[in-house]
Amino acid sequence: xxxxxxxxxxxxxxxxxxxxxxxxxxxxxxxxxxxxxxxxxxxxxxxxxxxxxxxxxxxxxxxxxxxxxxxxxxxxxxxxxxxxxxxxxxxxxxxxxxxxxxxxxxxxxxxxxxxxxxxxxxxxxxxxxxxxxxxxxxxxxxxxxxxxxxxxxxxxxxxxxxxxxxxxxxxxxxxxxxxxxxxxxxxxxxxxxxxxxxxxxxxxxxxxxxxxxxxxxxxxxxxxxxxxxxxxxxxxxxxxxxxxxxxxxxxxxxxxxxxxxxxxxxxxxxxxxxxxxxxxxxxxxxxxxxxxxxxxxxxxxxxxxxxxxxxxxxxxxxxxxxxxxxxxxxxxxxxxxxxxxxxxxxxxxxxxxxxxxxxxxxxxxxxxxxxxxxxxxxxx
Numbered sequence: 001x002x003x004x005x006x007x008x009x010x011x012x013x014x015x016x017x018x019x020x021x022x023x024x025x026x027x028x029x030x031x032x033x034x035x036x037x038x039x040x041x042x043x044x045x046x047x048x049x050x051x052x053x054x055x056x057x058x059x060x061x062x063x064x065x066x067x068x069x070x071x072x073x074x075x076x077x078x079x080x081x082x083x084x085x086x087x088x089x090x091x092x093x094x095x096x097x098x099x100x101x102x103x104x105x106x107x108x109x110x111x112x113x114x115x116x117x118x119x120x121x122x123x124x125x126x127x128x129x130x131x132x133x134x135x136x137x138x139x140x141x142x143x144x145x146x147x148x149x150x151x152x153x154x155x156x157x158x159x160x161x162x163x164x165x166x167x168x169x170x171x172x173x174x175x176x177x178x179x180x181x182x183x184x185x186x187x188x189x190x191x192x193x194x195x196x197x198x199x200x201x202x203x204x205x206x207x208x209x210x211x212x213x214x215x216x217x218x219x220x221x222x223x224x225x226x227x228x229x230x231x232x233x234x235x236x237x238x239x240x241x242x243x244x245x246x247x248x249x250x251x252x253x254x255x256x257x258x259x260x261x262x263x264x265x266x267x268x269x270x271x272x273x274x275x276x277x278x279x280x281x282x283x284x285x286x287x288x289x290x291x292x293x294x295x296x297x298x299x300x301x302x303x304x305x306x307x308x309x310x311x312x313x314x315x316x317x318x319x320x321x322x323x324x325x326x327x328x329x330x331x332x333x334x335x336x337x338x339x340x341x342x343x344x345x346x347x348x349x350x351x352x353x354x355x356x357x358x359x360x361x362x363x364x365x366x367x368x369x370x371x372x373x374x375x376x377x378x379x380x
Contacts, residue, residue, distance in 0.1 A: 001013070001014040001016055001364075002014055011030075012028060012029070012030060012349075013028075013029040013030075014026055014027070014028055014029070014364075014368075015027040015028075015029055016361070016364075018361060021360050021361050021362070022358065022359070022360060022361075023356050023357055023358065023359055023360070023361055023364060024357065024358075025353065025357060026352060026353045026356045026357065026364070027353065028349050028350075028352055028353070030346075030349070035055070035056075037052055037053060037055070037056055037341075038338075038339050038340055038341065040052050041053065041336060041339040042335065042336055042337065042338065042339060043335065044335060045304070045305025045306075045334050045335055046072055046146060046305055046306055046308060046334065046335070046336060047145070047146055047301070047305055047306065048305070049068060049336065049339065050065050050068065050069070050142055050144065050145070050146075051140060051142050053065065053067075053068045053326070053339070053341065054140045054141075054142065055140055056341060056343065057343070057345070058139060058140070059095075059098070059099040059102055059320065059373060060095060060099050060319055060320050060321070060324070061095070061139060061140050061141065062088075062091050062092050062094075062095040062141070062143070062144060063092060063095060063096075063317060063319040063320065063324050064324070064326075064341070065142070065143075065144040066088060066092060066144055066226070066317055067315050067316070067317050067319075067324050067325060067326035067341070068315075068326045068328070068339070068341075069144050069145065069146050069147075070225065070226075070315035070317065070326070071313045071314065071315035071326045071327065071328040072146050072308060072313075072328055072336075073146060073147065074313040074315060075308050075309060075311050075312075075313045075328060075330055076146070076147075076277075076280060076306070076308055076309070077309075078146070078147050078275050078277060078280055079275065080147060080148050080226070080275065081148055081271050081272045081273060081274065081275065082227065082269045082271060083152075083268065083269050083270065083271045083272065083273055084147075084148030084149050084272070084273045084274060085226045085227040086227060086264045086267070086268050086269060087149050087152075087153065087268075087273060088144060088149060088226050089226055089227060089228065089231070089260065089261075089264045090161070090261050090264045090265065091131070091134070091143060091144075091149075092226075093257040093258075093260045093261045093264075094127050094130060094131070094257075094261065095127075095320070096253065096254075096257050096320050097123075097127060097168070097254050097257050097258070098124050098127040098128070099320035099373060100250045100251075100253060100254050100320060100373075101120040101121070101123055101124045101127075101254075102120070102121075102124060102373050103250060103320075103369075103372075103373030104116060104120045104175065104247075104250065104251070105117035105118075105119075105120030105121055105124075106369065106373060107247070107366070107369040107370060107373070108120075108179065108185075110365050110366055110369045111184065111185060111188050111189075111366055112184065113178075113179070113182075113184075113185070115178070116175065116178065116179065119171070119174070119175065120175070123168065123171055126164050127164070129160075130157070130160060130161055130164065131143075133154060133156075133157050133160065134153050134154065134157055135150065145274060145281065146280060146281070146306070147274050147275030147277065147280045147281045148272070148273050148274030148275055148281065149273050149274060150274070151273060152273045158265060158268075161261070161265060162265065165258055165261060165262050165265070168254070168258050169255065169258060172251060172254055172255055175251065176251060179247070180248075185244075185247075186244070188243075188363065188366055189242065189243040189244040189247060189366065189370070190242060190243075190244045191240070191242050191244075192242055192243045192244075192359060192363050192366065192367065193242055193243045193246075193355040193356065193359065193363070193366075193367035193370060193371075194240055194241055194242045194355075195213065195241050195351060195354050195355050196213055196240075196241055197210065197213040197214055197215045197241065199351070199354060200213055200215075200241065200351060201215070203347070203348075203350050203351040203354075204347045204350070205322065205347065205348050205350075205351050206322030206323040206344055206347070206348075207318070207319065207320070207321050207322025207323065207344055207348070208246060208249045208250050208253065208320075208321070208322070209241075209246060209322065209348055209351070209371065210322065211235065211236060211237045211238065211249050212237070212238035212241050212242075212245035212246040212248075212249045213238060213240070213241030213245070214237050214238060214239055214240075214241070215237065216235040216237050217235075218235045218318050219316055219317060219318040219323060220233075220317075220318045221235055223316070225315075225317060228260075230263075230267070231259075231260045231263045231264065232259075232263065233256045233259050233260050234252075234256055235256075236248075236249045236252035236253055236256065237249065243366060243367060243370040246370040246371075247370065278293075278294065278297040279297065279301075279306060279307075280306055281301075282297075282298055282301055282302075283297055283298055304334050305334035305335070306334060307332065307333065307334050308330040308332070308333075308334075308336070309330060309332065310330055310331055310332045311329075311330055312327065312328065312329040312330070312338075313327070313328055314326070314327045314342075315328075316342070319344055320373075321343075321344035321345050321348060321372055322344030322347070322348060323342065323344055323347075324341070324342065324343060324344055325341070325342035326339070326340070326341050326342070327339070327340040327341075327342070345372050348371060348372060349371065349372070351371075352367070352368065352371055355367050355371065356368075
């Protein structure tokens with residue numbers, strides 16, 4: 001089956017062995033689209049890599065940027081200001097909600113529930129409006145910078161965000177009212193694609209798929225970053241790890257993301273939004289007219305980029321699909337010697353054969369849809 005984009009959520013081929021309508025084996029084959037992002041990153045200055053890595057997964061661009069910036073910041077020993085950390089958390093959780101909304105809409109579309117696609121994308125548009133308001137771009141925003149964020153939130157943004165936070169729980173209630181007890185949804189998802197926690201862990205699967213099998217593993221709790229330990233939230237888990245549990249966990253995660261954003265907004269500290277280390281971050285515009293030193297820093301950063309001390313760092317975060325990590329190795333120059341992303345879609349896809357084996361072919365697309373929205377990142 002495949003490769004064809006609309007039916008298989010990405011440029012993916014599934015070599016499928018059937019006995020009648022029952023799947024006996026599935027081998028996912030990738031590689032039909034290769035963008036060469038990691039190699040491209042090695043030919044760019046550190047700060048110019050951010051727009052490249054953002055495009056690995058167009059549903060999780062803030063997470064891609066966070067993982068990369070975090071690894072470089074570790075190598076530099078740069079401390080990100082508290083306000084910037086909170087702004088990062090707000091945008092990351094908005095991005096998680098947006099990604100899960102695309103998953104919800106497209107997955108239910110695969111099951112014939114077309115109305116949910118429009119409802120989910122209605123809320124997605126609101127999130128993209130917030131991204132455009134704070135960064136100027138709806139997608140691939142380049143809002144995260146090494147050392148913080150590009151600028152503070154504009155006037156009125158917090159009010160618009162609060163309106164979304166007030167409305168979103170009601171929208172989630174509506175989704176669940178239409179889906180959670182819908183007989184067609186129950187028949188298509190309950191006890192389908194079951195895979196236990198032990199097998200998932202053997203495959204290295206993380207994120208909602210692992211939590212749906214009852215394992216409360218979340219890097220925001222296990223190894224907090226960007227001040228996530230300041231916030232109170234739960235880690236939703238399922239019971240048997242079927243497609244219904246995967247649906248329920250993702251919906252519950254959206255509720256928890258709303259809670260995190262609300263706490264971050266209420267407790268948003270004052271202060272700078274990016275490091276004041278002029279060898280890492282561009283000086284403010286007003287300094288360029290009065291300080292020759294600032295002008296020199298600006299010129300060198302734009303033309304040469306920053307020089308990162310020799311070493312290597314791996315920075316893992318909890319993406320919408322699971323553990324998203326970035327490995328960066330520096331040789332002391334202004335360009336990374338190696339950039340490698342641990343993208344969860346690629347890892348999670350390995351378990352698809354075990355999920356689909358023994359099921360009907362009619363259930364294969366639903367299982368693939370519950371595995372990952374659009375399988376972002378496998379084409380890297």
